[in-house]
Amino acid sequence: ILNVEQSPQSLHVQEGDSTNFTCSFPSSNFYALHWYRWETAKSPEALFVMTLNGDEKKKGRISATLNTKEGYSYLYIKGSQPEDSATYLCAFGPNAGKSTFGDGTTLTVKP
Amino acid sequence: EAGVAQSPRYKIIEKRQSVAFWCNPISGHATLYWYQQILGQGPKLLIQFQNNGVVDDSQLPKDRFSAERLKGVDSTLKIQPAKLEDSAVYLCASSVRGVNEKLFFGSGTQLSVL
Numbered sequence: 001i002l003n004v005e006q007s008p009q010s011l012h013v014q015e016g017d018s019t020n021f022t023c024s025f026p027s028s029n030f031y032a033l034h035w036y037r038w039e040t041a042k043s044p045e046a047l048f049v050m051t052l053n054g055d056e057k058k059k060g061r062i063s064a065t066l067n068t069k070e071g072y073s074y075l076y077i078k079g080s081q082p083e084d085s086a087t088y089l090c091a092f093g094p095n096a097g098k099s100t101f102g103d104g105t106t107l108t109v110k111p
Numbered sequence: 112e113a114g115v116a117q118s119p120r121y122k123i124i125e126k127r128q129s130v131a132f133w134c135n136p137i138s139g140h141a142t143l144y145w146y147q148q149i150l151g152q153g154p155k156l157l158i159q160f161q162n163n164g165v166v167d168d169s170q171l172p173k174d175r176f177s178a179e180r181l182k183g184v185d186s187t188l189k190i191q192p193a194k195l196e197d198s199a200v201y202l203c204a205s206s207v208r209g210v211n212e213k214l215f216f217g218s219g220t221q222l223s224v225l
Binding site for chain 2: 004034036041042043044045046049089091095096097098100101102103104
């Protein structure tokens, strides 16, 4: 069983703040790292698939970086908006479906 | 394109009762997954289907859980009998081939066992 950890567990920020969270995974035998956003009462949505050391992906105000040598990935949100409130999950493993999920970081953005 | 459909959205049962969840993946997606997500934890894979065959059910509690995907399209997950610890969100997801590609999730079934 792979150990995937996310921090912090929860985060409360004001609208307009920028924020970031961390996903840690085993640094040996890297496969791929997936980020998902899960809004309340909706389906989890895939944000990024990261496969190479040094990868940087961006989608609007959200971006992610990957360091496979030290076993971590950062997710950044620039200028948080209330609609960014969600649980952000990372998953690590040999393929998307069989990946081990972290417990998530729950972000609340206050207007 | 239509997304992954799941029903029911919510279910409340008493322990020792039976319950079934249904999932219809995106058309053409060969791979279907069922996950259990307990409050405060990440989703845990229960079973993976490739078309109508089981690829991995190593984490499925087979004494009470069963799943099938007849004709390689929609799928049903059953719990019989339910225990209190089965209270969770049950998520279905699908992908085209089951390799390292994007997963599409349904909105889940929230099960409460009283």
